[in-house]
Structure formats: structure tokens, C-alpha cells
Amino acid sequence: MHFTINGTLYQVEVDNRVSLLDLLREHLALTGSKKGCDHGQCGACTILINGRRINSCLSLAVMHQDDDITTIEGLGSPEDLHPLQAAFVSHDGYQCGYCTPGQICSAVGMLDELKKGWPSHVSPSLRDVDLNDDEISERMSGNICRCSAYPNIVDAIRDVAAAQA
Amino acid sequence: MSDTNNLVMDLPVPSSLLDIGAQGLIGKPLSRSEGPLKVTGRATYSAEYAIPDLAYGYLVGAKFGRGKITRVDADAVRGLPGVIDVITDFATFIRNPQQGGESKAPAQGVKDVQYFGEIVAIVLAESYEAARDAGERLVVEYEEAEGRFDFEALKADSEKGTFNNIPGYFHQGDLDRAVADAHASVDVVYTTPSQNSAAMEPHASIAVWEEGTLTLYGSYQMPSSDKLQLAKALGVSAKKVRIIAVYIGGGFGSKLGVAPESVAAAVAAKQLGRPIKAVMTRPQVFETTVRRASTEQRVRFSVDAEARLTGVGHETKTSNLPGESFFEPAGVGTHFAYPGDNRVINHDIVRLNLLLAGSMRAPGEASGMMATEAALDELCHKIGLDPIEFWRRNEPKEAPEEKVPWSTRQLLRCMEEGAERFGWDVRNPEPAQVRDGEWLVGMGMAAAVRSNMLMKSAATVSIDPDGRATIATDMTDIGTGTYTILGQIAGELLGLPLDRISVNLGDTNSPPGAGSGGSWGAGSSGSSVYLACERLRERLAAAMGCVPDELTLKDGIATARNRQIALAELVGEGLEATGQIAPGDMETQRKQASYGAHFAEVGVNATTGEVRVRRMLGVFSAGRILNAKTARSQCLGGMTFGIGAALTEDLVHDPRNGKVVNHDLGEYHVPVNADVPQLEVHFLTERDQFANPLQAKGIGELGISGAGAAIGNAVFNATGIRVRDYPITLDKLLDQLPPI
Numbered sequence: 001m002h003f004t005i006n007g008t009l010y011q012v013e014v015d016n017r018v019s020l021l022d023l024l025r026e027h028l029a030l031t032g033s034k035k036g037c038d039h040g041q042c043g044a045c046t047i048l049i050n051g052r053r054i055n056s057c058l059s060l061a062v063m064h065q066d067d068d069i070t071t072i073e074g075l076g077s078p079e080d081l082h083p084l085q086a087a088f089v090s091h092d093g094y095q096c097g098y099c100t101p102g103q104i105c106s107a108v109g110m111l112d113e114l115k116k117g118w119p120s121h122v123s124p125s126l127r128d129v130d131l132n133d134d135e136i137s138e139r140m141s142g143n144i145c146r147c148s149a150y151p152n153i154v155d156a157i158r159d160v161a162a163a164q165a
Numbered sequence: 166m167s168d169t170n171n172l173v174m175d176l177p178v179p180s181s182l183l184d185i186g187a188q189g190l191i192g193k194p195l196s197r198s199e200g201p202l203k204v205t206g207r208a209t210y211s212a213e214y215a216i217p218d219l220a221y222g223y224l225v226g227a228k229f230g231r232g233k234i235t236r237v238d239a240d241a242v243r244g245l246p247g248v249i250d251v252i253t254d255f256a257t258f259i260r261n262p263q264q265g266g267e268s269k270a271p272a273q274g275v276k277d278v279q280y281f282g283e284i285v286a287i288v289l290a291e292s293y294e295a296a297r298d299a300g301e302r303l304v305v306e307y308e309e310a311e312g313r314f315d316f317e318a319l320k321a322d323s324e325k326g327t328f329n330n331i332p333g334y335f336h337q338g339d340l341d342r343a344v345a346d347a348h349a350s351v352d353v354v355y356t357t358p359s360q361n362s363a364a365m366e367p368h369a370s371i372a373v374w375e376e377g378t379l380t381l382y383g384s385y386q387m388p389s390s391d392k393l394q395l396a397k398a399l400g401v402s403a404k405k406v407r408i409i410a411v412y413i414g415g416g417f418g419s420k421l422g423v424a425p426e427s428v429a430a431a432v433a434a435k436q437l438g439r440p441i442k443a444v445m446t447r448p449q450v451f452e453t454t455v456r457r458a459s460t461e462q463r464v465r466f467s468v469d470a471e472a473r474l475t476g477v478g479h480e481t482k483t484s485n486l487p488g489e490s491f492f493e494p495a496g497v498g499t500h501f502a503y504p505g506d507n508r509v510i511n512h513d514i515v516r517l518n519l520l521l522a523g524s525m526r527a528p529g530e531a532s533g534m535m536a537t538e539a540a541l542d543e544l545c546h547k548i549g550l551d552p553i554e555f556w557r558r559n560e561p562k563e564a565p566e567e568k569v570p571w572s573t574r575q576l577l578r579c580m581e582e583g584a585e586r587f588g589w590d591v592r593n594p595e596p597a598q599v600r601d602g603e604w605l606v607g608m609g610m611a612a613a614v615r616s617n618m619l620m621k622s623a624a625t626v627s628i629d630p631d632g633r634a635t636i637a638t639d640m641t642d643i644g645t646g647t648y649t650i651l652g653q654i655a656g657e658l659l660g661l662p663l664d665r666i667s668v669n670l671g672d673t674n675s676p677p678g679a680g681s682g683g684s685w686g687a688g689s690s691g692s693s694v695y696l697a698c699e700r701l702r703e704r705l706a707a708a709m710g711c712v713p714d715e716l717t718l719k720d721g722i723a724t725a726r727n728r729q730i731a732l733a734e735l736v737g738e739g740l741e742a743t744g745q746i747a748p749g750d751m752e753t754q755r756k757q758a759s760y761g762a763h764f765a766e767v768g769v770n771a772t773t774g775e776v777r778v779r780r781m782l783g784v785f786s787a788g789r790i791l792n793a794k795t796a797r798s799q800c801l802g803g804m805t806f807g808i809g810a811a812l813t814e815d816l817v818h819d820p821r822n823g824k825v826v827n828h829d830l831g832e833y834h835v836p837v838n839a840d841v842p843q844l845e846v847h848f849l850t851e852r853d854q855f856a857n858p859l860q861a862k863g864i865g866e867l868g869i870s871g872a873g874a875a876i877g878n879a880v881f882n883a884t885g886i887r888v889r890d891y892p893i894t895l896d897k898l899l900d901q902l903p904p905i
Contacts, residue, residue, distance in 0.1 A: 017294040026293055031213035032206015034414070036365045037447040041830040044365055072206035081201060089200035092798045096644030097203030098365040098414030104204060122839075133843065141837040144830060146365050146415050147644045148805030149798060150841040 003067045005030065006074025014061045021045045023061040024071060032072035032101045036144070043143030046102035046109070047071045053109025055142075072101035075108065083163065084108060087156035095147035103143045107157050110139045111164070131161050168742055170700035172692070174619055175749035177854040182699060183789070186657035187719040194794035198663055199412075199648045208412045211384040212369035212444045219371070220249055221293045222433050222443035223300035224426055226282040226453055227275075230822030231312025231518045234276050237286055238304040247295030251303065252433045253286045259428045261521035262455050263394045264491050265387055265421025265682045266620075270397035272488055278307070279486055280518045281824040282452025284425035287433050287443060312518040315820040316459060319515055320482055326492040326512035330529070330616075331500060333492065337566065338507030340465065343476030347467035350476070351544045355464060355536035355889045359816035360457040360809075361450070362525045363835050366414020368454055369444040372430035379435075380407045383427050386416040387680025388639045392673045394423045399431055408639075410671035413681075416643040417806075418524035419454050421682050451828035456816055458483045458493040458522035460532050464540035467505075472550050474505035474559050479537060484515040485522040493522060497529030498870065499537055501756055502614045504561035519823045524682065526806055527866035530615050531873075535810060535891055538611035538874030543887065551594065552610055553580045564756035572755040572855035575786040576612055579762040579849060583610070583784040586847065587764040596885035597903050604768035605903070606779070607883025611874035613761035613785070615684060617853075617862040619748040622679035622689040626655055626697035627741035632721050632733030634659055635667045636697075640678025640690040642670055644802075645865055646795030650687055651694050653792060654859070658698035660718025660732070676743060684759070684863025687791055689746060692857040696744025699858075704742070708735050746857065755855040759867045761785035763804065763875035769883045771905050774895035776812055776880055782845040783872070788853035788862035796864050800846040803868020809836045811873035812892050 002011045005028070014023060021038075024030040024047075033056055036044035040058040047056045048070040076082035084104050087093065094100040114135065119126045122138045129135070136154050145153065183191045202208040227234070239251035255276035260283060263271035275285045288303060290296035313319055326333025344350045371382040379401070385391045388408040396403040413420065430443035445454070465478030481495040496510035525531070545552045560577050563570050584590065592608040593599060599606040624638035634655055642648045652666045659666075669675060679689035699713075706713040711725040718724075721732045751757070766780040783804055790796045813834035817826040827833045846868075852860040873891065881887050886901045 015292060015294050017298070018292075022293055025213070029215060030206075031209070034210075034366070035212075035444075036367070036414075037830050039447060039829055039831060041447075042365065072204075076205055078201035078205050078207060081204065085201075085204040088204045089196050092196065092794050094200075094203060094644075095646075095795075095798055095802060096365065096413060096415040097199075097208050098210065100203050101206040134839075137838040137841075141839040144365065144835060144837055146363055146417070146835055147798070148802040148836065148841065150805065150836075150838045151801055151843045152798065153838065154843065 001062065001065045003064050003069055005069045006071060016062050018061045019057050020059040020061045020064060021056040030071055030073055034098050034101055036099065043106060044099045044102040046106040046143060048105055048109055051112060053106050072105055075104065083160045087160045091152045091156040093149050093153040093156040095149055099143060099145045103145065103153060106140060106143045111161055168700060169745060170696040170742060171745045172696055173747045173749040174751040174857060177751065178858045179854045181858055181860050182658055183859060187717050188657050188660050190653040190656045192790055192793060195649060195653065195792055197646060197649045197795065198652055210366055210412045210414050211371065211382045212442060214371055214382050216371055216373060216440045219440045219442055220289050220291060220437065221296040222287045222289050222430055222441045223296035224284045224429060224443055224445060224449060225286040225288060225300050225303050226449060227278040227285050229278065229307055229309050230281040230314060230824065232278055232307045232309040234278065234285060234305060234307050236306040242288065242299040242303050245299050247291045248299045249289040249291065250437060251286055251288050252436055254432050257428065257432050258284060259398055259425050261486060262424040263422030264523050266390050267422060268390060268393040270394055271422060273398060280520050281822050282520060284429060284453055287429040289433055289437060289441065312823060313516060314518055314818065314823040316484055316515055316517060320461065323482060323513040323515045326514050327490055329490065329492055329494055331494050331497050333512045335510045336508060340476045340478050340507040340509045343507035344465055344467045347475060348470040349548045350465065350467040351540050351547065352465045353540050353543060353889060355462045355539060357460045357532040357535055357891045359459045359818065360525060360814050361816050361833060362417035362419035363833065364415030364417055364419055367445045367447060367450050368420065368424045368426050370427040370430045371440060371442045372434035373440040374435050378405045379431055380409065381427055381431060382409045384413050384420055385410045386413065386420045386641055386643055386682055388641065388671060388673045389677035389680060391423050395427055398428050408673045410641050413641055413643040416681060417526045421524055424454055447830060448828040451825045451833065453520055455521045455523040457525035458485060460493055460495050462495055462536040464536050466540060466544050472548055472555055472558050474503055476507040477503045477505040478509045480509060480511045482513045482515060484517040484519065487516050489521060491523055493532060494529035495533035497616060498533055498614045500566055501564050501758060502612065504559055504565045519818055527615055527869045530870035534871040535873040538871050539877050542878040553584055556580060567756060569754060569756055572757040573851055573853045574760060575849050575851060576760040579760055579784040579786055583762040583764050583782055587782045589764060596882050603771050605771050605883040606768050607879045608766050609875045609878025609882055610762060610764045611871040611878060613763055613867055613871035615759045615863065615867040615870045617757040617759055617856055618683050618685040619857055620679035620685045620689040621747045622693040623676035623743060623745040624678060624690065624693040624697055625676050625741060625743045626694060626701060627739060628701060628732060628736045629739050630733060630736060632731060633665050634661055635669065636694055637669045637675040638678040638690060638693065639673045639675045640670050641681045643681045645681055645686055645799060646792055647686060647690065649795060650691060650791045654691050654694045655698055658695065658702060661721055665721065684865045688857045688859060688861050688863060691791065691859050692746035693744040695858050696746060697742045700742035701740055704740050705735055751855045757856055759787035759862045759864060761867050763872050765875040765879045767876060767879040767883055769880060769898065771902060774898035774902055776893060778808055778842055778876060780842055783868060784847045784849065785867055786849040786851045787864045787867055788851050788856055789860045790848050791861055797846045799865045800868035801844050803866060804844050804872045805836050805841050806869040807872020808841060808876060810891060811876035815892050
């Protein structure tokens with residue numbers, strides 16, 4: 001099967017039991033996506049499929065023929081950080097760093113959802129969607145950070161969103 | 166050529182070189198030096214090393230609570246595609262992880278199973294999927310035996326705790342008499358549940374044997390003692406074991422000692438003659454690493470007519486596996502936080518067949534202060550006194566038991582500054598009086614105390630001919646900021662910007678560091694770097710023909726007596742020195758601790774009983790703050806652990822077999838982003854010359870100490886309901902909520 005990861009076309013043969021996360025980590029040496037629970041409960045494995053965020057541990061690799069996959073490695077490099085990556089560094093939006101790639105991929109997907117006007121549990125109404133701290137916190141609650149950098153994560157995302165607006 | 170600068174902390178260090186450094190790095194809110202690697206997914210954690218010829222190991226745990234294994238049907242799975250072997254070394258596998266800092270092997274032997282989930286076998290395969298499939302199919306036959314699973318039912322059958330940082334039993338004066346004669350008193354029982362550190366990275370080890378030497382890429386907090394434990398467990402010389410732990414995805418105590426996956430991987434790799442990767446599943450992390458033990462704490466406070474404490478009682482019942490001496494030291498902070506001449510601080514252990522009880526962030530203070538600071542709030546409410554006024558009347562001049570001076574103690578200042586910043590003066594002390602729409606609103610506060618410790622720690626610092634410095638120690642950074650603060654210390658003392666300093670951590674081939682635990686990491690490891698740099702400054706001064714006091718080092722240039730020479734030129738072929746710190750008389754001649762005050766505002770839903778933390782603020786004093794950004798983050802993390810402890814975290818054991826019922830992150834509820842408001846953290850300016858040459862104290866565990874009590878006290882203020890059984894979930898409030 002074939003798919004694109006971070007702009008590179010991959011052609012692989014894969015056991016149909018392999019999760020998308022394990023494909024990245026164990027077969028393609030893309031270990032930036034993290035395995036925190038393998039249950040879709042922690043968000044550490046969040047990546048972008050055709051621009052939308054998903055838990056890659058809950059998806060089998062074989063379901064992704066022709067998909068356009070973006071992982072943390074595709075967002076930026078240490079020498080050329082994505083704005084969210086830079087904001088996570090400057091706001092200390094992490095400590096141990098293990099949930100961080102998932103947080104950042106999730107934030108990329110989340111800001112796009114906000115831009116499209118998708119409502120959340122805390123939106124005042126289905127059409128009244130605004131970027132504020134409550135919206136960021138709610139929409140980022142699928143990504144657990146046990147070090148608990150949440151206030152800094154909110155600060156980082158708010159900064160980037162404001163710059164984009 | 167390396168020489169060693171040793172310091173035993175027998176005397177205070179009233180003037181620190183950090184105050185005369187010219188580089189301007191210390192205390193600054195600098196971003197983590199390893200940050201760009203972490204945010205781009207380039208930081209390599211234990212399970213992520215690309216090792217040639219690697220095979221996968223899947224750990225298999227006992228699916229019963231107590232009994233003997235009679236047979237493992239390995240042949241049934243050996244033939245499955247991709248499966249290589251099943252390894253069951255009943256004698257060598259470890260029953261449970263080791264406690265932190267121990268030099269001996271953990272309890273070994275797994276044929277006689279002591280708790281549900283105990284790792285009894287490892288299945289090896291060419292792929293993770295094949296190993297997992299075979300592991301799930303593997304039939305382990307057993308004879309079940311009667312176990313001890315139910316704390317409630319068995320708590321009368323307990324034994325006295327023996328020494329664990331503090332004595333198991335302590336008494337002074339006559340507490341019963343003090344309570345009987347008191348102007349007012351409280352006598353209440355609080356309970357806290359088992360908890361799990363739930364670090365985001367599951368425990369993981371890759372074991373590689375080469376010519377009789379084991380390299381273990383392991384997610385461990387204290388490599389130098391972990392190495393000794395692992396060597397003992399495997400029956401090899403410590404010289405034949407190397408642990409590499411460069412990045413660790415959180416620990417919080419759960420990775421202090423070696424855990425079952427390390428020994429299983431090492432045994433299997435040796436037998437197979439191939440490297441083995443063994444990563445715990447998330448349920449295995451919950452079932453077979455380490456828990457903070459549940460406690461039942463009886464707290465007594467008695468006061469005289471002026472509200473001065475006359476008696477303090479803190480009696481804790483907790484639990485652990487047979488043969489494990491660790492007890493949850495819930496009274497550790499009580500010994501020095503509260504004055505009062507009549508004192509009882511005891512700990513009893515109930516032997517239970519549940520996974521290991523050990524250290525989780527602030528063992529002792531974290532659960533202990535949830536009881537004492539709530540009981541104190543009860544007392545203050547009873548006598549109609551504001552808790553801060555209570556502390557004004559009770560703040561002790563010296564340590565109440567040892568009668569030695571404090572190194573520093575700014576508890577009251579933390580409270581007063583916090584009260585002002587938080588707006589404590591608008592709090593209505595009468596509960597259930599403030600309403601905001603459907604929310605009952607209340608405020609609570611609590612003291613934070615956490616003992617300060619210094620551990621033996623060594624580091625080597627070298628300056629290369631190109632003027633770059635390199636720090637090497639097997640100290641770890643578990644998210645605490647070690648990489649950054651060690652660089653800041655060396656940069657300050659050697660006059661180098663951070664980008665000219667390499668910090669190499671987490672490799673036992675480097676000098677043994679203190680490891681990350683007990684909030685001692687920065688003070689201990691930082692001091693070793695300080696001492697190495699102090700020696701290098703002496704050598705540089707000699708090369709400049711001056712004494713160290715005349716030397717100014719900044720931006721890679723040495724200046725003295727109107728001469729300027731680049732460091733690169735001055736060091737010739739390079740310089741190297743080792744620093745080593747060790748605790749000394751200051752440990753007993755001064756009582757050392759960090760202090761703080763928590764303030765919380767909660768909303769309790771008037772209809773559903775749901776509790777939301779609306780605001781939370783902490784003021785802390787912990788000696789010199791080495792990096793304002795990472796120190797603040799440590800406090801954010803601690804306070805959030807406090808939110809979890811107060812409101813959601815509850816590891817539930819099935820009383821029939823001890824199984825952890827909620828063994829994943831969907832059922833064991835750690836706080837998520839929406840549970841945590843924009844917390845506020847403030848530090849008081851402080852130097853502690855008795856602690857170490859940095860004059861800094863621990864901060865990683867201070868933020869959790871007392872935090873949960875502040876929230877519980879706020880819930881009481883909001884509703885008038887005192888929940889003494891943590892966590893404060895809505896079912897415990899629902900039937901007592903005020904009429905709508």
C-alpha cells in the first residue's frame with residue numbers, strides 16, 4: 001500500500017494488525033508520535049490525516065491507502081520550528097516532552113476546526129464560536145499532560161492563534 | 166587531567182559564586198535547552214532507540230490475585246507465526262519494582278504470585294503484533310490461594326511501621342491529656358485512595374548484551390542506583406551494567422527503582438542472544454509498577470484559649486506488600502509544620518496483596534497534608550478564626566521536635582502575600598453564602614511544606630580547546646528542567662552562554678548523580694556542577710596569574726588585572742574537573758524545608774454537585790530559584806496533581822482479588838486541560854545558605870503539598886459540606902447540598 005507522510009511517498013507492505021502509530025514508530029522510524037496508552041485515551045499519538053487530527057493508535061495502518069499524513073516531524077525541525085512548536089518552547093508548554101508532539105499536532109488540527117467554525121461543548125451556541133481560553137482548554141482536553149503544562153499550553157496556542165488572526 | 170572538588174555540607178555557604186557570576190543566566194526564565202528536540206519529536210525516549218536485530222517482548226501478567234503458577238503452556242504459542250520463544254524465569258523475574266535509591270535487588274521470584282498483574286512471563290517475537298497476540302493467548306495455569314485484598318476488612322490487623330525517612334512511631338508529651346484539657350479540639354478521620362503516577366511514557370526497557378555487558382535503555386529516574394539493583398537482580402557485577410536514560414517521559418516516583426520490564430527484557434535478551442524491547446501496556450503500568458498507598462488518617466489538634474496549638478496527633482494506617490518496609494509517610498510534614506508540645510505521629514502498615522506501595526510525588530506530604538490542612542480548617546471554622554490568623558499565632562520559632570533553628574521558613578509570608586494577591590479578604594467565612602448562577606462558590610487555603618533533602622551527587626565539567634564546556638553526570642531530566650539549570654549554573658560560573666555548553670545526562674558511564682526524586686535533583690546535582698566549576702575557576706585563575714576572586718568570566722572571555730584572554734586560549738589542551746557534594750551536619754543542625762501557601766476558588770454546581778476549580782494561586786519559598794520558567798512549571802504540575810487528588814484520582818482495587826479495576830487513563834481520571842484554570846504561581850525571594858552552595862531548595866513536590874486540602878476547604882466554604890473521603894466526587898456531595 002502507499003501513502004504520503006510529511007510530503008514523502010511511502011510504499012510499504014504491512015501486517016493488517018499494525019496500528020498506524022506502530023507503523024510510524026516501529027516500521028518507519030518516525031518516533032515523534034508517542035504511545036502513551038494505545039487506547040485512544042491520552043492523545044500522545046495525535047497526528048494529522050488529510051489535515052484532520054486523529055489518534056493514530058486507534059487506526060490500523062491498512063486503512064490509510066493514499067492518505068496524506070502529517071506527523072510532528074513534518075511540522076518543523078529544530079532549526080526551523082513551526083510557530084506552534086516555537087510557542088510551546090517559549091511558553092514552556094511541556095515538561096517531560098512525551099505528550100508534546102500529540103499536543104502540537106492536536107493544536108494544529110484544533111485551530112483549523114475553530115477557523116471552520118465548528119462548535120464545541122463550551123461554545124455558547126452552534127453558530128457562536130469564538131477563540132478564547134475556555135474553547136482552547138475544552139478542545140485540547142483529549143491530550144493529557146501529566147506534567148500538567150496546561151496553562152502554558154493554552155498560552156502558547158492563544159499566542160499563535162492571535163498571530164494568525 | 167581531572168581533579169575532584171568535594172564538599173560535605175557541614176557548614177553554611179553564606180556567599181555563593183552564583184551571585185558574582187557575570188553571565189546573567191541564573192534565575193532567568195530561560196526556555197529549556199532541549200526544547201526544540203522535544204517539540205519536533207526528535208528527543209529519543211527509551212523505547213525509541215533503533216537497535217539492529219531487535220526482537221519484541223510482550224509482558225504477561227498473572228490474572229489472579231494470589232496463588233501458585235502450576236504450568237505455563239508455552240508450546241501452544243511457540244508455533245504461532247513470528248513467535249520466537251516464551252521466557253519464564255520464575256526465580257529471576259522481579260515480583261515488584263524496587264523503591265528509589267536502594268542498592269539491593271527488588272523482591273524476586275514470581276512463581277508464588279502476590280498480586281494481580283504480577284509479571285510472570287515474556288513472549289518474544291519478530292514483531293510487536295505477533296508478541297502481543299501470543300502474549301494474550303498464553304495460558305498460565307495456577308492454583309489460587311487466599312489473599313489479603315480488602316483494606317477495610319483487614320485494617321485492624323496491622324504492624325508498626327519501621328523507619329522510613331521518619332520513625333514509624335513518635336510520641337512526645339501527653340496528647341490525650343492535651344485534648345481533654347483543650348479549649349477546643351478536633352478529632353477527625355480522613356481517607357485518601359491509592360493513586361498512580363500515570364506518567365505519559367509507559368515503563369520501557371531495551372536490553373542489549375554485548376560480550377557479557379548489559380546496556381539497558383530504560384526509562385528510569387535514578388540510573389546510578391537502578392544500575393546496582395539491576396545488576397543484583399541479574400547476578401552480575403555492577404561494572405557489567407550500563408543504564409541509558411537520556412529522555413524520560415515523566416516519572417513522579419514511578420520510575421525511581423527498576424521495574425519488572427527491565428529484568429524480564431534483560432533475562433530474555435541474554436537467553437535469546439538478541440536485543441529485546443519490552444514496553445509495558447498502559448494497564449500494566451497501573452497494575453505492576455507502583456501506587457501511592459491509600460491511607461486512613463486520624464488527625465487531632467488541640468488549642469488553648471488563645472488558639473495556640475497544645476497537641477498534634479496524626480495517626481496513619483496504610484498498606485503494602487508482604488516484606489516491603491516502605492510505608493506512606495503521611496506524617497512527615499506534620500513533624501515540623503505544626504507546633505504543640507504534646508504529639509503523636511504514628512504509621513501502621515496493613516499487609517495486602519496489592520501492587521507495590523511506594524513513592525509518588527511528595528510521598529507523605531501530598532496525602533498527609535490533605536488530612537492535616539483540612540482538619541486545621543475544621544478547627545479554625547469551629548473557633549471562628551481565619552486560618553492565616555491561626556498561623557500568625559502558631560508559627561513556630563524553631564523546629565518543634567528537634568528544637569533546632571529553621572534554615573529558612575517563610576510560611577507566613579507566603580500566606581500573607583497569597584492572601585493579598587488572591588483577594589482572600591473578600592471570602593465569607595460562613596459557608597454556603599455565595600452564589601453565582603447555578604454555582605455555589607467558595608474559597609479555601611492551605612499551607613504547603615515539603616522537607617528539603619541533599620543527596621550525594623557527582624558531575625564532571627570540562628572545557629574543550631575550542632572554549633566549549635561539557636557537563637557529564639548520570640543525573641536525569643524527567644521534565645524537571647535539569648538540562649537547562651545545569652547549563653545555567655555552569656554558564657554563570659564559567660562565563661559561557663548556554664549554546665556553548667553541552668549537558669550530557671542519563672548515562673551511568675558518567676559520574677553518579679543524585680537522580681530525580683524527592684525534589685533533591687536541582688540542589689544536589691546542581692551543586693556538583695557548581696563544585697566542578699569552582700575548581701575550574703581556580704585553574705583558570707592560575708592560568709591568568711591571579712586569584713579566583715579577581716577573575717571575571719563572561720561570554721567566553723576571562724578578564725583579570727586588565728588582561729583579557731579567550732577561554733579557548735586559556736585552557737590549552739582542555740581542562741576538566743569533577744565536583745561532588747554530600748550531605749553533612751547542616752542536615753541536622755538546621756531544619757530545612759520549602760514552604761508555600763495555596764489559595765483556591767471553586768464552584769460547586771448547586772444541582773449536580775460537580776466541582777470546578779475556578780481560580781488557584783500558590784506562593785512558594787524554596788531558596789534561590791534557578792530558572793523562573795521551569796520552576797514555575799514544576800509548581801503548576803504539583804498544583805494540578807493536587808486538583809486530581811482532591812477531585813478525581815482514585816485507584817480502585819477489587820476487594821475480591823486486588824485487581825486494579827480502573828487500569829487505564831479512561832477510567833483513572835487525571836486532570837485534563839479543561840479541569841485546570843490558568844493557575845498563578847509566585848515565588849518569594851529567598852536564599853538558603855544551609856541547604857547547598859546554590860542556596861536553592863527543592864520545588865518539584867512543594868506544589869502538590871497542601872494543594873488538595875485548599876480545594877477541599879474551598880468546597881466546604883462553598884457548600885458547608887466537609888468530605889473527609891478523598892476524592893471529592895459529586896456523589897459525596899449530592900445528598901447534602903443546600904436546598905436550591
